[in-house]
Amino acid sequence: DTAVSQTPKYLVTQMGNDKSIKCEQNLGHDTMYWYKQDSKKFLKIMFSYNNKELIINETVPNRFSPKSPDKAHLNLHINSLELGDSAVYFCASSYQGANQPQHFGDGTRLSIL
């Protein structure tokens, strides 16, 4: 099936740990995104990559480091996890510039103990 898939779906870990979330899309899109949905359900852009190049980098702590090995993958690594990092993280992809929508993965629920 063509889709945006992200793993894991759930991630429970302790404060101070380092974790990664992976995202892959097979829609042929050239742009991928990471969003954070906080406790108020607000979806906020964190990063965007176009053809493996970083094009959007919002005010996000540098503990968060995205990596795009190719245009079909965008992984998110988080160092020294803090309680405030608990949220649902969504990966998305689209064609940049064209009037076409973003397609989202099902999210990774990160819980920090």
Place this chain on the structure above:
Amino acid sequence: DQQVKQNSPSLSVQEGRISILNCDYTNSMFDYFLWYKKYPAEGPTFLISISSIKDKNEDGRFTVFLNKSAKHLSLHIVPSQPGDSAVYFCAVRDSGTYKYIFGTGTRLKVLA
């Protein structure tokens, strides 16, 4: 400072009636407007969109209206069905940065 607002956090509508969801934005640089539907434990799913050169786009039971002078976007669902019960997000794209900005969502409940 929210650039995209959905002022109604929730809405209940009787099955068969019209559902109207609203969204207001502040920046005239936005050029593409979208509605997404979200079920629990799933990602947002694209529903319908409209570019800034149009004022209406229709797809089956779903119609999106854009009022650029009022900076207002709305989604009409008619007739509403119980399966439409979900959270609806409006989103806008900034024509300069290609950044997408989402509203806070409206939870629609369609009562059978």
